[in-house]
Amino acid sequence: xxxxxxxxxxxxxxxxxxxxxxxxxxxxxxxxxxxxxxxxxxxxxxxxxxxxxxxxxxxxxxxxxxxxxxxxxxxxxxxxxxxxxxxxxxxxxxxxxxxxxxxxxxxxxxxxxxxxxxxxxxxxxxxxxxxxxxxxxxxxxxxxxxxxxxxxxxxxxxxxxxxxxxxxxxxxxxxxxxxxxxxxxxxxxxxxxxxxxxxxxxxxxxxxxxxxxxxxxxxxxxxxxxxxxxxxxxxxxxxxxxxxxxxxxxxxxxxxxxxxxxxxxxxxxxxxxxxxxxxxxxxxxxxxxxxxxxxxxxxxxxxxxxxxxxxxxxxxxxxxxxxxxxxxxxxxxxxxxxxxxxxxxxxxxxxxxxxxxxxxxxxxxxxxxxxxxxxxxxxxxxxxxxxxxxxxxxxxxxxxxxxxxxxxxxxxxxxxxxxxxxxxxx
Amino acid sequence: xxxxxxxxxxxxxxxxxxxxxxxxxxxxxxxxxxxxxxxxxxxxxxxxxxxxxxxxxxxxxxxxxxxxxxxxxxxxxxxxxxxxxxxxxxxxxxxxxxxxxxxxxxxxxxxxxxxxxxxxxxxxxxxxxxxxxxxxxxxxxxxxxxxxxxxxxxxxxxxxxxxxxxxxxxxxxxxxxxxxxxxxxxxxxxxxxxxxxxxxxxxxxxxxxxxxxxxxxxxxxxxxxxxxxxxxxxxxxxxxxxxxxxxxxxxxxxxxxxxxxxxxxxxxx
Numbered sequence: 059x060x061x062x063x064x065x066x067x068x069x070x071x072x073x074x075x076x077x078x079x080x081x082x083x084x085x086x087x088x089x090x091x092x093x094x095x096x097x098x099x100x101x102x103x104x105x106x107x108x109x110x111x112x113x114x115x116x117x118x119x120x121x122x123x124x125x126x127x128x129x130x131x132x133x134x135x136x137x138x139x140x141x142x143x144x145x146x147x148x149x150x151x152x153x154x155x156x157x158x159x160x161x162x163x164x165x166x167x168x169x170x171x172x173x174x175x176x177x178x179x180x181x182x183x184x185x186x187x188x189x190x191x192x193x194x195x196x197x198x199x200x201x202x203x204x205x206x207x208x209x210x211x212x213x214x215x216x217x218x219x220x221x222x223x224x225x226x227x228x229x230x231x232x233x234x235x236x237x238x239x240x241x242x243x244x245x246x247x248x249x250x251x252x253x254x255x256x257x258x259x260x261x262x263x264x265x266x267x268x269x270x271x272x273x274x275x276x277x278x279x280x281x282x283x284x285x286x287x288x289x290x291x292x293x294x295x296x297x298x299x300x301x302x303x304x305x306x307x308x309x310x311x312x313x314x315x316x317x318x319x320x321x322x323x324x325x326x327x328x329x330x331x332x333x334x335x336x337x338x339x340x341x342x343x344x345x346x347x348x349x350x351x352x353x354x355x356x357x358x359x360x361x362x363x364x365x366x367x368x369x370x371x372x373x374x375x376x377x378x379x380x381x382x383x384x385x386x387x388x389x390x391x392x393x394x395x396x397x398x399x400x401x402x403x404x405x406x407x408x409x410x411x412x413x414x415x416x417x418x419x420x421x422x423x424x425x426x427x428x429x430x431x432x433x434x435x436x437x438x439x440x441x442x443x444x445x446x447x448x449x450x451x452x453x454x455x456x457x458x459x460x461x462x463x464x465x466x467x468x469x470x471x472x473x474x475x476x477x478x479x480x481x482x483x484x
Numbered sequence: 485x486x487x488x489x490x491x492x493x494x495x496x497x498x499x500x501x502x503x504x505x506x507x508x509x510x511x512x513x514x515x516x517x518x519x520x521x522x523x524x525x526x527x528x529x530x531x532x533x534x535x536x537x538x539x540x541x542x543x544x545x546x547x548x549x550x551x552x553x554x555x556x557x558x559x560x561x562x563x564x565x566x567x568x569x570x571x572x573x574x575x576x577x578x579x580x581x582x583x584x585x586x587x588x589x590x591x592x593x594x595x596x597x598x599x600x601x602x603x604x605x606x607x608x609x610x611x612x613x614x615x616x617x618x619x620x621x622x623x624x625x626x627x628x629x630x631x632x633x634x635x636x637x638x639x640x641x642x643x644x645x646x647x648x649x650x651x652x653x654x655x656x657x658x659x660x661x662x663x664x665x666x667x668x669x670x671x672x673x674x675x676x677x678x679x680x681x682x683x684x685x686x687x688x689x690x691x692x693x694x695x696x697x698x699x700x701x702x703x704x705x706x707x708x709x710x711x712x713x714x715x716x717x718x719x720x721x722x723x724x725x726x727x728x729x730x731x732x733x734x735x736x737x738x739x740x741x742x743x744x745x746x747x748x749x750x751x752x753x
Contacts, residue, residue, distance in 0.1 A: 099752075099753070100703075100706040100707050101587070101706055101741075101750075101751065101752030101753055102752065102753075104584065104587060104706055104708075104715060104752060105584045105715075105736075105752050108564075108582070108584045108715045109582050109583070109584055111564075112564060112565065112582035112717075113582070115564070115565070115567070115570060116565075116570055116573075116579075116580055116581075116582075119567065119570035119571055119573070119574050120570075120574045120579075175574075175577055176577075178575075216575060216576070216577075219553070219554060219576055219577075258549075258550075258553045258555055260555065261512060261540070261542050261546050261549075261550055261555065300542075300543065300635065300662075301635075360636060361635075361636065361660065364660060367656060367657045368656055369653065369654070369655070369656030371636075
C-alpha cells in the first residue's frame, strides 16, 4: 500500500512539476535513481517516464506549455521558392512558328495563426501580377523589381468536429477536391464562403461535403446581377484494405450571371464569342452561363508492384469528367491519368512520375479557370502532360514538366511546353 | 433564398444522420497491441458480463486517427503519437491521454540453422537497406540473405524503420508480410532468412540474435539496454471514464500485466 502511494505521489509530482521545470533527460535520471534505491520497479519507471513525455508533448501541442511564448506556438510560417526555365514552341495559324525561352520565379510566404481553439487565420503573399492562375513572375525587363500580391487571406472556423466554415480568399482544396487541374488551375484561390461537412463513418469509410458560395466578379456599381458561383460537392473515401483505397466526388458548379458580362482580362479568350479579352463591348462578353456537372475518381494502391519485386510506394489512377449543362455543343471535357513513385517528394532519391491526358470543349468550363500551362489555359483543346519530380535533398526537388497540346477548333496550332524547375520548401 | 434553404437542409440532414453514439467499448489500432487487447477484453468481459468490448486491428495510425475522430474509445498504438497527430487532436479539441500498457522488444530473428548469433544495429541496417546481401559479409556462411519485413502499414515497420534503419528504405526485394506470425513462420522454414518480430513471437522455431551485444529479454527491454525496445500505448480522449477506465485499470493491474506476459510481451509490474 505504501509502495502504491509512493508511486502515485511520484507520478503526480512529475506530471505537475517536471513538464515545466525539467527536461526529459532529467526526468530519466531522477527515475533511474528511484529505481536504484528500490522506490520504483524498472517497469513503473518506464510507465511514469513515458507517460510524462507524452503529456509534455501534448501540452506543447495544445499551447499550454510554459517553455515557449504562446504566440510562437500559435503561429506557423511556411513558404516555397521555385526557379523555372521554360521553353515553348508553338505553331500558330498560317504556319507561323515561334520559340520562347524564359526564366521565371515563384516565391510564396504564408502564415497560419491559431486565433483560439476553434479559429485559424491564414495570410499568404506571393510573386505575381494579379493573374488568378499564376504566381510566376518572369525575369527580364532590365532587372525591374518584381511585384508581390496577396495570394490568400482566410479564416477557418472549426465549429464542430464534423463542421468547418471557411471564409475569405482561400486555398482551392478548401473549396473542392479535384484529381487533376482540368477545371481549376491549382494556383487559383477562390473568394467567398465554404461550409465543409465531414464524418468518418468507420475506419474504412469517410464522407464529406463542401458547399460554397463564391464571388466571381462584383466590381461595378451598375452591376446588379454580379456573377456568382455556387458549388456543392459530396465526396466519399473508402479504404478496402491497407493497400487499396478509392476516393470519389460529384460536384455541381453553377456560375450564375456570367452570361452577358465582360470576360476577365486574365481569361484565355477561348470561350464562344470571346474575341476581345477584357472588353465590355459585344465581342468581349460571355455568351453562356456555366452549369458544370463534374464526377471525379481516384484509386490509390500502396506497393502496387510488390509481387514483381519492385519497391514503388504508390500508384494512383484518376480521372474526371465535366459537362456544362448550359450549352449543347463543346460542352464536355475529361481528363485521365496515372501517377506512380513516392507519394510525396521529401528527401533525396524520392521520385514521382505523372501523366495526364486532357480534353476540354470550347464551352465546357469558364476560360479563366483551367490550368494556365495546358495550351496557355485555353479551352477547346486536347493535351498530353508528363511530369517527373526528383528529390535532391530535404525539401528540395527537381521537376520536369512537358505538355504537348493542340486546338480542336479550326487549325490544330500545336504547342509544346517544357518546364524545368528547382523547388525549395520551408 | 433557395440556395440558403438547400444549404441549411443539407447541414440539418448531415447533423442528424452522421453523429453516432457507441454504448460499448471499441478498441482499435496496432496489430502488435492487438493480442494484449484481445486477451484483456476476453478476461474483462468474463468478469463484467454487462460490458461489450469490440477489438479491431488496422495499425497504429488507424488507432490514433480513430481516437482523434471519436470513432473508438481506446486507440492502440505501438508508437508514440506524432506531433502532427497531436496538432490535429488540438484542432479537434481532443485531449489525448497516453497509457503505457506494456513494453515490446523488436527481436531480430534468423533461422535456427544459421550460425550468426549477434549483429550490430549497423549490420542489420545494411542488410535491410540492401548494402549487404550475403551472410558472409556479417560473419556467416556464404548463403544469400532472404530479407523479411513487416508491411508499410504496421507500427512495427515504422518502429523498426526509426530505431534501426534511420528512416532509410527497406530493399525492394524484401518479402513484406502482414503479421509478426507470418514473419516468424517464414524465417523458421527458410535457412537464409532474417526477420524482425515482437518479443512475444520468439519461439524455439526461430533464433533471436543479440543486437549491439544485448539479447532481447524482459530485463534488457525494461532497462532500455536493448536497443530495439519500445513502449506500447493505449490512447484515450481525456481521462478515461466508466467501463473504459475500469478496463485500463485492469490492464495495468498485476492481473492484467500477467496477461501481457502470457502474450509474450514485457509486463510493467
